[in-house]
Amino acid sequence: MQSVLRWLWLVTLSALLVACSTPNQTTASHKSTPGYKSARTTVPVTKGGGYYKDDGPGDRRLPADPDAIPDAVPVDEPLLTSANRPYTIQGQTYVPESNQSRYQARGKASWYGKKFHGRRTASGEAYDMYEMTAAHPTLPIPSYAKVTNVSNGKSVVVRINDRGPFQRTRLIDLSYAAAYKLGYANVGHAEVVVERVRPGDVDVDSSPVRLANITPRDDAVRVMNASLTAPMSGIADVARVPQPASADGSGVWLQLGAFGTPGNAEAFRQRMQSLASSNDVEGRLELVNRDGLYKVRIGPFVTVSRAREVAERLNVQTVVMR
Numbered sequence: 001m002q003s004v005l006r007w008l009w010l011v012t013l014s015a016l017l018v019a020c021s022t023p024n025q026t027t028a029s030h031k032s033t034p035g036y037k038s039a040r041t042t043v044p045v046t047k048g049g050g051y052y053k054d055d056g057p058g059d060r061r062l063p064a065d066p067d068a069i070p071d072a073v074p075v076d077e078p079l080l081t082s083a084n085r086p087y088t089i090q091g092q093t094y095v096p097e098s099n100q101s102r103y104q105a106r107g108k109a110s111w112y113g114k115k116f117h118g119r120r121t122a123s124g125e126a127y128d129m130y131e132m133t134a135a136h137p138t139l140p141i142p143s144y145a146k147v148t149n150v151s152n153g154k155s156v157v158v159r160i161n162d163r164g165p166f167q168r169t170r171l172i173d174l175s176y177a178a179a180y181k182l183g184y185a186n187v188g189h190a191e192v193v194v195e196r197v198r199p200g201d202v203d204v205d206s207s208p209v210r211l212a213n214i215t216p217r218d219d220a221v222r223v224m225n226a227s228l229t230a231p232m233s234g235i236a237d238v239a240r241v242p243q244p245a246s247a248d249g250s251g252v253w254l255q256l257g258a259f260g261t262p263g264n265a266e267a268f269r270q271r272m273q274s275l276a277s278s279n280d281v282e283g284r285l286e287l288v289n290r291d292g293l294y295k296v297r298i299g300p301f302v303t304v305s306r307a308r309e310v311a312e313r314l315n316v317q318t319v320v321m322r
């Protein structure tokens with residue numbers, strides 16, 4: 001009897017040892033998957049910023065000195081018809097610029113990296129996160145813009161070759177290289193001033209002194225339906241010296257705001273009417289519907305210099321237009 005019990009005990013012990021030595025197939029397969037990591041932990045997140053989901057910097061290292069990265073050089077390029085038609089995203093219609101009008105706006109800049117690297121842009125080109133490019137909802141494709149980081153005064157020149165961002169809180173999406181050069185790639189976003197530049201423009205160097213006169217507008221352009229599609233700035237440098245009125249008698253106008261809905265535009269026009277009356281400003285206030293936006297303007301004025309004087313008296317951000 002004892003020999004039988006001893007035999008049963010040995011059989012049981014052997015079975016247990018065999019079971020312990022057999023690998024768990026699920027666990028072994030899971031751990032042996034090359035490069036297996038949670039997508040959320042593959043990209044480091046920094047305090048106060050970070051990277052969106054599985055986006056982030058690529059494997060290629062950029063120069064330790066950001067200034068060593070060359071800016072885009074503006075050249076004359078034909079506009080792409082397919083990339084400059086009006087379009088609708090998430091119920092919002094955007095009307096791209098189709099002329100050579102000046103543009104200056106202030107808002108939030110974000111950037112996009114490896115998640116989109118190699119994907120086709122609105123221009124048909126492949127996105128290269130290491131090139132000096134950007135996405136903008138309405139600037140012509142292709143075109144060029146100077147982007148200045150308000151916090152440190154650094155500027156870059158980028159080539160617009162894509163559409164986006166389509167968020168009310170974002171003005172422009174820069175490539176990883178451009179964001180790196182501006183000093184905000186590690187935090188995800190920055191307050192910037194965007195100015196359109198053309199071939200031959202000499203004012204494409206860093207000009208931090210100009211930023212003091214460009215402040216965000218919460219009651220006008222930044223909160224219109226398109227949110228990111230119209231100029232918002234101090235007075236645009238349309239001319240360096242006073243110029244006479246146009247030959248058709250239309251004169252020079254100051255654009256005070258641009259909106260996506262007529263109701264918001266009319267409410268703003270009424271506020272500007274009270275401000276103009278209290279400051280004894282000449283000219284008439286008009287509400288015009290152009291380029292898919294409802295624009296509030298005052299004028300006409302005989303010269304650009306006179307228009308600027310009125311803008312200073314009103315103490316509001318304006319765009320000189322004809």
